[in-house]
Amino acid sequence: xxxxxxxxxxxxxxxxxxxxxxxxxxxxxxxxxxxxxxxxxxxxxxxxxxxxxxxxxxxxxxxxxxxxxxxxxxxxxxxxxxxxxxxxxxxxxxxxxxxxxxxxxxxxxxxxxxxxxxxxxxx
Amino acid sequence: xxxxxxxxxxxxxxxxxxxxxxxxxxxxxxxxxxxxxxxxxxxxxxxxxxxxxxxxxxxxxxxxxxxxxxxxxxxxxxxxxxxxxxxxxxxxxxxxxxxxxxxxxxxxxxxxxxxxxxxxxxx
DNA sequence: TCTCGTTATATTTGACAGAATATAACGGTT
DNA sequence: AACCGTTATATTCTGTCAAATATAACGAGA
Numbered sequence: 534x535x536x537x538x539x540x541x542x543x544x545x546x547x548x549x550x551x552x553x554x555x556x557x558x559x560x561x562x563x564x565x566x567x568x569x570x571x572x573x574x575x576x577x578x579x580x581x582x583x584x585x586x587x588x589x590x591x592x593x594x595x596x597x598x599x600x601x602x603x604x605x606x607x608x609x610x611x612x613x614x615x616x617x618x619x620x621x622x623x624x625x626x627x628x629x630x631x632x633x634x635x636x637x638x639x640x641x642x643x644x645x646x647x648x649x650x651x652x653x654x655x656x
Numbered sequence: 657x658x659x660x661x662x663x664x665x666x667x668x669x670x671x672x673x674x675x676x677x678x679x680x681x682x683x684x685x686x687x688x689x690x691x692x693x694x695x696x697x698x699x700x701x702x703x704x705x706x707x708x709x710x711x712x713x714x715x716x717x718x719x720x721x722x723x724x725x726x727x728x729x730x731x732x733x734x735x736x737x738x739x740x741x742x743x744x745x746x747x748x749x750x751x752x753x754x755x756x757x758x759x760x761x762x763x764x765x766x767x768x769x770x771x772x773x774x775x776x777x778x779x
Numbered sequence: 780t781c782t783c784g785t786t787a788t789a790t791t792t793g794a795c796a797g798a799a800t801a802t803a804a805c806g807g808t809t
Numbered sequence: 810a811a812c813c814g815t816t817a818t819a820t821t822c823t824g825t826c827a828a829a830t831a832t833a834a835c836g837a838g839a
Binding site: 699700701702711712715716719732733734735736738739740741742 | 783784785786787788
Protein backbone atom coordinates (compact mmCIF):
# COMPACT_ATOMS: atom_id res chain seq x y z
CA UNK A 534 0.00 0.00 0.00
CA UNK A 535 2.83 2.40 0.68
CA UNK A 536 4.48 2.02 -2.69
CA UNK A 537 1.95 4.02 -4.68
CA UNK A 538 3.20 7.53 -5.35
CA UNK A 539 -0.04 9.15 -4.21
CA UNK A 540 -2.26 7.69 -1.58
CA UNK A 541 -5.24 9.23 -3.33
CA UNK A 542 -5.27 10.80 -6.75
CA UNK A 543 -6.53 14.32 -7.11
CA UNK A 544 -8.19 13.22 -10.29
CA UNK A 545 -11.46 11.41 -10.00
CA UNK A 546 -14.16 10.18 -12.26
CA UNK A 547 -17.74 9.74 -11.38
CA UNK A 548 -20.17 8.15 -13.72
CA UNK A 549 -23.76 8.04 -12.76
CA UNK A 550 -26.90 7.22 -14.59
CA UNK A 551 -30.37 7.83 -13.46
CA UNK A 552 -33.61 6.39 -14.59
CA UNK A 553 -36.49 8.79 -14.44
CA UNK A 554 -40.14 8.06 -14.30
CA UNK A 555 -42.17 11.22 -14.77
CA UNK A 556 -40.33 13.83 -12.73
CA UNK A 557 -38.92 11.42 -10.19
CA UNK A 558 -35.70 9.50 -10.10
CA UNK A 559 -36.82 5.90 -10.16
CA UNK A 560 -33.32 4.54 -9.84
CA UNK A 561 -29.85 5.98 -9.51
CA UNK A 562 -26.54 5.40 -7.74
CA UNK A 563 -27.91 6.05 -4.26
CA UNK A 564 -31.02 3.97 -4.67
CA UNK A 565 -29.22 1.01 -6.17
CA UNK A 566 -26.71 1.15 -3.36
CA UNK A 567 -29.56 1.15 -0.90
CA UNK A 568 -31.14 -1.84 -2.58
CA UNK A 569 -27.88 -3.73 -2.21
CA UNK A 570 -27.64 -2.94 1.48
CA UNK A 571 -31.25 -3.87 2.13
CA UNK A 572 -30.66 -7.14 0.37
CA UNK A 573 -27.60 -7.78 2.54
CA UNK A 574 -29.08 -6.74 5.86
CA UNK A 575 -32.76 -7.53 5.54
CA UNK A 576 -33.62 -4.17 7.04
CA UNK A 577 -34.14 -0.65 5.80
CA UNK A 578 -32.90 0.94 8.97
CA UNK A 579 -29.80 -1.24 9.23
CA UNK A 580 -29.03 -0.53 5.59
CA UNK A 581 -29.39 3.18 6.31
CA UNK A 582 -27.07 2.97 9.29
CA UNK A 583 -24.39 1.26 7.27
CA UNK A 584 -24.67 3.89 4.57
CA UNK A 585 -24.60 6.66 7.15
CA UNK A 586 -27.96 7.80 5.90
CA UNK A 587 -30.97 8.68 7.99
CA UNK A 588 -33.70 6.09 8.12
CA UNK A 589 -36.09 8.75 7.01
CA UNK A 590 -34.23 9.36 3.80
CA UNK A 591 -33.77 5.67 3.11
CA UNK A 592 -37.45 5.08 3.54
CA UNK A 593 -38.31 7.93 1.17
CA UNK A 594 -36.04 6.42 -1.46
CA UNK A 595 -37.69 3.04 -1.07
CA UNK A 596 -41.11 4.61 -1.33
CA UNK A 597 -40.17 6.37 -4.55
CA UNK A 598 -38.76 3.22 -6.09
CA UNK A 599 -41.82 1.22 -5.22
CA UNK A 600 -44.00 3.92 -6.71
CA UNK A 601 -42.17 4.09 -10.03
CA UNK A 602 -41.94 0.43 -10.91
CA UNK A 603 -44.77 -1.80 -11.98
CA UNK A 604 -44.17 -4.00 -8.97
CA UNK A 605 -42.55 -2.97 -5.69
CA UNK A 606 -38.82 -3.62 -5.36
CA UNK A 607 -38.83 -3.76 -1.58
CA UNK A 608 -41.24 -5.52 0.71
CA UNK A 609 -41.24 -4.39 4.33
CA UNK A 610 -42.98 -5.66 7.39
CA UNK A 611 -43.48 -4.21 10.84
CA UNK A 612 -43.35 -5.86 14.22
CA UNK A 613 -43.53 -9.61 14.23
CA UNK A 614 -40.92 -12.25 14.79
CA UNK A 615 -37.87 -10.27 13.81
CA UNK A 616 -39.42 -7.01 14.94
CA UNK A 617 -39.87 -5.88 11.38
CA UNK A 618 -37.60 -6.01 8.38
CA UNK A 619 -37.42 -5.70 4.63
CA UNK A 620 -36.37 -7.71 1.64
CA UNK A 621 -36.05 -7.36 -2.09
CA UNK A 622 -38.78 -8.80 -4.22
CA UNK A 623 -37.84 -10.93 -7.20
CA UNK A 624 -38.34 -7.84 -9.32
CA UNK A 625 -36.11 -5.89 -6.97
CA UNK A 626 -33.33 -8.42 -7.34
CA UNK A 627 -33.63 -8.36 -11.11
CA UNK A 628 -33.66 -4.59 -11.31
CA UNK A 629 -30.64 -4.34 -9.05
CA UNK A 630 -28.77 -6.87 -11.12
CA UNK A 631 -29.55 -4.97 -14.30
CA UNK A 632 -28.35 -1.73 -12.82
CA UNK A 633 -25.10 -3.32 -11.69
CA UNK A 634 -24.67 -4.78 -15.12
CA UNK A 635 -25.13 -1.33 -16.60
CA UNK A 636 -22.51 -0.03 -14.24
CA UNK A 637 -19.99 -2.67 -15.23
CA UNK A 638 -20.53 -2.07 -18.92
CA UNK A 639 -19.98 1.64 -18.53
CA UNK A 640 -16.83 1.07 -16.54
CA UNK A 641 -15.23 -1.08 -19.17
CA UNK A 642 -16.43 1.05 -22.05
CA UNK A 643 -14.98 4.26 -20.64
CA UNK A 644 -11.69 2.93 -19.41
CA UNK A 645 -9.50 3.98 -22.30
CA UNK A 646 -10.80 7.40 -23.37
CA UNK A 647 -10.96 8.26 -19.71
CA UNK A 648 -7.31 7.58 -19.21
CA UNK A 649 -6.48 9.88 -22.09
CA UNK A 650 -8.72 12.59 -20.72
CA UNK A 651 -7.00 12.39 -17.36
CA UNK A 652 -3.67 13.06 -18.97
CA UNK A 653 -4.86 16.55 -19.86
CA UNK A 654 -5.65 17.43 -16.26
CA UNK A 655 -3.16 19.08 -13.97
CA UNK A 656 -1.18 16.72 -11.82
CA UNK B 657 -46.13 12.98 -35.30
CA UNK B 658 -49.70 12.30 -34.26
CA UNK B 659 -49.45 8.58 -34.81
CA UNK B 660 -47.13 7.89 -31.90
CA UNK B 661 -49.10 6.78 -28.89
CA UNK B 662 -47.25 9.15 -26.58
CA UNK B 663 -45.75 12.40 -27.69
CA UNK B 664 -43.07 12.08 -25.03
CA UNK B 665 -42.26 9.01 -23.03
CA UNK B 666 -42.59 9.27 -19.30
CA UNK B 667 -39.51 7.14 -19.00
CA UNK B 668 -36.19 8.81 -19.39
CA UNK B 669 -32.59 7.97 -18.93
CA UNK B 670 -29.84 10.36 -18.09
CA UNK B 671 -26.26 9.31 -18.07
CA UNK B 672 -23.71 11.76 -16.94
CA UNK B 673 -20.09 11.48 -16.10
CA UNK B 674 -18.03 14.07 -14.41
CA UNK B 675 -14.33 14.49 -14.19
CA UNK B 676 -13.16 15.96 -10.95
CA UNK B 677 -9.95 17.70 -10.18
CA UNK B 678 -9.56 18.24 -6.46
CA UNK B 679 -12.99 19.29 -5.29
CA UNK B 680 -14.06 20.89 -8.53
CA UNK B 681 -15.83 19.49 -11.53
CA UNK B 682 -13.31 19.88 -14.30
CA UNK B 683 -15.64 18.59 -16.96
CA UNK B 684 -19.19 17.34 -17.11
CA UNK B 685 -22.29 17.41 -19.30
CA UNK B 686 -22.87 21.15 -18.93
CA UNK B 687 -19.29 22.16 -19.48
CA UNK B 688 -18.80 19.98 -22.52
CA UNK B 689 -21.99 21.36 -23.98
CA UNK B 690 -20.71 24.84 -23.37
CA UNK B 691 -17.43 24.02 -25.07
CA UNK B 692 -19.33 22.86 -28.11
CA UNK B 693 -21.35 26.04 -28.29
CA UNK B 694 -18.32 28.24 -27.83
CA UNK B 695 -16.62 26.36 -30.63
CA UNK B 696 -19.64 26.91 -32.86
CA UNK B 697 -20.25 30.56 -32.05
CA UNK B 698 -16.82 31.93 -31.24
CA UNK B 699 -18.24 33.69 -28.22
CA UNK B 700 -18.91 32.84 -24.59
CA UNK B 701 -21.89 35.14 -24.34
CA UNK B 702 -23.49 33.95 -27.56
CA UNK B 703 -22.97 30.36 -26.47
CA UNK B 704 -24.64 31.20 -23.17
CA UNK B 705 -27.60 32.81 -24.88
CA UNK B 706 -28.16 29.79 -27.05
CA UNK B 707 -28.04 27.54 -24.02
CA UNK B 708 -30.35 29.83 -22.13
CA UNK B 709 -27.69 30.24 -19.51
CA UNK B 710 -26.51 33.48 -17.97
CA UNK B 711 -23.22 34.80 -19.23
CA UNK B 712 -22.05 34.91 -15.68
CA UNK B 713 -22.53 31.22 -15.18
CA UNK B 714 -20.97 30.37 -18.51
CA UNK B 715 -17.93 32.41 -17.69
CA UNK B 716 -17.57 30.72 -14.30
CA UNK B 717 -17.65 27.33 -15.98
CA UNK B 718 -14.99 28.38 -18.43
CA UNK B 719 -12.85 29.70 -15.63
CA UNK B 720 -13.09 26.43 -13.73
CA UNK B 721 -12.19 24.38 -16.78
CA UNK B 722 -9.19 26.52 -17.54
CA UNK B 723 -8.07 26.20 -13.97
CA UNK B 724 -8.29 22.40 -13.83
CA UNK B 725 -6.47 21.47 -17.01
CA UNK B 726 -2.79 21.77 -17.67
CA UNK B 727 -3.47 24.17 -20.50
CA UNK B 728 -6.56 26.36 -20.92
CA UNK B 729 -9.37 24.98 -23.02
CA UNK B 730 -10.81 28.35 -23.97
CA UNK B 731 -8.99 31.48 -25.08
CA UNK B 732 -10.95 34.71 -24.82
CA UNK B 733 -10.22 38.24 -25.94
CA UNK B 734 -11.89 41.55 -25.17
CA UNK B 735 -12.62 44.48 -27.43
CA UNK B 736 -10.77 44.54 -30.71
CA UNK B 737 -11.87 43.82 -34.23
CA UNK B 738 -14.80 41.55 -33.45
CA UNK B 739 -15.46 43.33 -30.16
CA UNK B 740 -14.21 40.35 -28.22
CA UNK B 741 -14.76 36.65 -28.58
CA UNK B 742 -13.55 33.25 -27.57
CA UNK B 743 -12.29 30.08 -29.15
CA UNK B 744 -11.23 26.61 -28.16
CA UNK B 745 -7.55 25.94 -27.94
CA UNK B 746 -6.15 22.83 -29.59
CA UNK B 747 -6.30 21.20 -26.17
CA UNK B 748 -9.89 22.32 -25.81
CA UNK B 749 -10.82 20.68 -29.08
CA UNK B 750 -9.12 17.45 -28.12
CA UNK B 751 -10.71 17.34 -24.69
CA UNK B 752 -14.14 18.00 -26.13
CA UNK B 753 -13.67 15.27 -28.71
CA UNK B 754 -12.64 12.80 -26.03
CA UNK B 755 -15.65 13.64 -23.92
CA UNK B 756 -17.99 13.17 -26.85
CA UNK B 757 -16.31 9.87 -27.61
CA UNK B 758 -16.91 8.82 -24.02
CA UNK B 759 -20.54 9.79 -24.39
CA UNK B 760 -21.00 7.73 -27.52
CA UNK B 761 -19.36 4.69 -26.00
CA UNK B 762 -21.61 4.85 -22.97
CA UNK B 763 -24.67 5.22 -25.14
CA UNK B 764 -23.98 2.12 -27.16
CA UNK B 765 -22.81 0.11 -24.17
CA UNK B 766 -25.96 0.77 -22.16
CA UNK B 767 -28.51 0.40 -24.90
CA UNK B 768 -29.61 -3.15 -24.23
CA UNK B 769 -29.65 -3.50 -20.44
CA UNK B 770 -31.36 -0.13 -20.36
CA UNK B 771 -34.18 -1.32 -22.53
CA UNK B 772 -34.73 -4.25 -20.21
CA UNK B 773 -34.69 -1.98 -17.17
CA UNK B 774 -37.30 0.26 -18.73
CA UNK B 775 -39.64 -2.67 -19.12
CA UNK B 776 -39.90 -2.89 -15.35
CA UNK B 777 -41.09 0.70 -15.00
CA UNK B 778 -44.72 1.65 -14.99
CA UNK B 779 -46.12 2.68 -18.33
C1' DT C 780 -13.23 60.28 -27.62
C1' DC C 781 -17.42 57.95 -27.90
C1' DT C 782 -19.69 53.62 -29.04
C1' DC C 783 -20.54 48.83 -28.76
C1' DG C 784 -20.49 43.93 -27.75
C1' DT C 785 -17.77 41.48 -25.48
C1' DT C 786 -14.99 39.64 -21.41
C1' DA C 787 -14.26 39.86 -16.34
C1' DT C 788 -15.64 39.96 -11.50
C1' DA C 789 -18.16 40.68 -7.03
C1' DT C 790 -22.21 40.54 -4.39
C1' DT C 791 -26.86 39.64 -3.19
C1' DT C 792 -31.09 36.87 -3.53
C1' DG C 793 -33.70 32.86 -3.76
C1' DA C 794 -35.12 28.06 -4.38
C1' DC C 795 -34.82 23.64 -3.26
C1' DA C 796 -32.82 19.13 -1.65
C1' DG C 797 -31.48 16.91 2.07
C1' DA C 798 -30.91 16.92 7.24
C1' DA C 799 -32.95 17.02 11.45
C1' DT C 800 -36.63 16.31 14.47
C1' DA C 801 -40.91 14.43 16.14
C1' DT C 802 -44.44 11.05 16.51
C1' DA C 803 -47.15 7.13 15.74
C1' DA C 804 -48.19 2.33 14.47
C1' DC C 805 -47.11 -2.46 14.18
C1' DG C 806 -47.09 -7.08 16.19
C1' DG C 807 -44.67 -10.85 18.05
C1' DT C 808 -42.30 -11.93 22.66
C1' DT C 809 -41.95 -11.85 27.43
C1' DA D 810 -50.04 -5.19 28.88
C1' DA D 811 -45.46 -3.62 28.58
C1' DC D 812 -41.38 -3.88 25.59
C1' DC D 813 -38.63 -3.45 21.55
C1' DG D 814 -36.76 -2.56 17.03
C1' DT D 815 -38.65 -1.84 13.20
C1' DT D 816 -41.63 0.53 9.58
C1' DA D 817 -44.34 4.71 8.41
C1' DT D 818 -45.19 9.67 7.97
C1' DA D 819 -45.29 14.82 8.62
C1' DT D 820 -43.00 19.00 9.50
C1' DT D 821 -39.37 22.20 10.27
C1' DC D 822 -34.73 23.75 9.59
C1' DT D 823 -30.74 24.77 6.85
C1' DG D 824 -26.74 24.74 3.82
C1' DT D 825 -25.66 24.95 -0.75
C1' DC D 826 -25.83 25.95 -5.52
C1' DA D 827 -27.65 28.49 -9.10
C1' DA D 828 -29.96 32.80 -10.51
C1' DA D 829 -30.10 37.51 -10.56
C1' DT D 830 -28.09 41.87 -10.39
C1' DA D 831 -24.49 45.29 -10.73
C1' DT D 832 -20.07 47.22 -12.45
C1' DA D 833 -16.00 47.67 -14.64
C1' DA D 834 -12.55 47.01 -18.28
C1' DC D 835 -11.19 46.23 -22.91
C1' DG D 836 -9.87 48.04 -27.48
C1' DA D 837 -10.61 48.49 -32.55
C1' DG D 838 -13.41 51.37 -35.32
C1' DA D 839 -16.33 55.32 -36.44
